[in-house]
Amino acid sequence: MCYGGGVTDFDPDRDSAAETALGEQWRALLARHAATSCAIDRELGEAFGLGVSEFELLERLREFELDEPGHGERAQALANTVHLSQSAFSRLVARMEKAGLVQRTHCVDDRRGIYIALTGEGRERYAKARPVHRRILAETLGSEG
Amino acid sequence: MCYGGGVTDFDPDRDSAAETALGEQWRALLARHAATSCAIDRELGEAFGLGVSEFELLERLREFELDEPGHGERAQALANTVHLSQSAFSRLVARMEKAGLVQRTHCVDDRRGIYIALTGEGRERYAKARPVHRRILAETLGSEG
DNA sequence: GAACGCTACATGCATATGCATGAGATGCAA
DNA sequence: TTGCATCTCATGCATATGCATGTAGCGTTC
Numbered sequence: 001m002c003y004g005g006g007v008t009d010f011d012p013d014r015d016s017a018a019e020t021a022l023g024e025q026w027r028a029l030l031a032r033h034a035a036t037s038c039a040i041d042r043e044l045g046e047a048f049g050l051g052v053s054e055f056e057l058l059e060r061l062r063e064f065e066l067d068e069p070g071h072g073e074r075a076q077a078l079a080n081t082v083h084l085s086q087s088a089f090s091r092l093v094a095r096m097e098k099a100g101l102v103q104r105t106h107c108v109d110d111r112r113g114i115y116i117a118l119t120g121e122g123r124e125r126y127a128k129a130r131p132v133h134r135r136i137l138a139e140t141l142g143s144e145g
Numbered sequence: 146m147c148y149g150g151g152v153t154d155f156d157p158d159r160d161s162a163a164e165t166a167l168g169e170q171w172r173a174l175l176a177r178h179a180a181t182s183c184a185i186d187r188e189l190g191e192a193f194g195l196g197v198s199e200f201e202l203l204e205r206l207r208e209f210e211l212d213e214p215g216h217g218e219r220a221q222a223l224a225n226t227v228h229l230s231q232s233a234f235s236r237l238v239a240r241m242e243k244a245g246l247v248q249r250t251h252c253v254d255d256r257r258g259i260y261i262a263l264t265g266e267g268r269e270r271y272a273k274a275r276p277v278h279r280r281i282l283a284e285t286l287g288s289e290g
Numbered sequence: 291g292a293a294c295g296c297t298a299c300a301t302g303c304a305t306a307t308g309c310a311t312g313a314g315a316t317g318c319a320a
Numbered sequence: 321t322t323g324c325a326t327c328t329c330a331t332g333c334a335t336a337t338g339c340a341t342g343t344a345g346c347g348t349t350c
Contacts, residue, residue, distance in 0.1 A: 015279065022282040026181065029286075030201075033178045034228035036171065041308095051336085056175075076298070083179035088337050090300055095336095112298040112345045134160065137167040141174075186338095196306090220329070233307050235330055240306095257315045257328040 036140040058126040072117025181285040203271040217262025
């Protein structure tokens, strides 16, 4: 009889149960990420000229600012929080400085580093964009458990 | 005394509890997505010349193929599954055809549409890449709950 | 203090992406 | 049949990204 196959069967075209679960988790993550970041890019882009990365950076800067009002934050400390390569982060900051949302200043104690700080315009733009951002999160993440 | 503030206080710089939860969920999603897709791009890129989108397309094609061996799948049906714009999807298929992984054929019943099918090389590449992909998912998604 | 390695950020280059548009095919209406 | 709207995929263009590299400043060793 066929006894003996059971759970030890191996089919190279089939995942194990654990693999299947992870695969579904990954697909769900991809779908959510696409839907949400797409909506953010579209709505915040149209209304405020911001993308996902731009908004994230504004938000981190605002948090740092509330936490410790000062001269801004080191670039290195911020780069990790927005999931960009060092070069992409450098350009992101350059774009946003050009747009008047942030300001770069060289550190006095270590002239290799730079501080990045919100401008008034950046603070204002973030305040306006935040409700929209939160609404999008509620719409795209809230209903799906 | 300060009685009377309580839960009705509104601070434009603070989220409600629900907003905070969604915000954290979104940041976690961003972090996981970045870590996982980054690892996939790096490892599958080095070993097999595949990125996240390339692997996803191979996987969908393989699934369709196992489900119903035939002439391939309509482009339109696949485009939605990989979270790309129509133009990006078109170019993805073009790249992969050039690399010998898939094959495009015009539909006979509707000559506007195309069928996309795995080649032998595509099937083989997918079979080799899949264990690596699954391992990365286990490493980046498995441990984080 | 000169030379060396290391760190922090900027930039050249190749590429993947999205939007707008183009090109070909279909179907329907007059 | 002709004309027109629609559909499916491809392509021009602008831009964001990553990798490799460049540039400037720091620290250490001799």
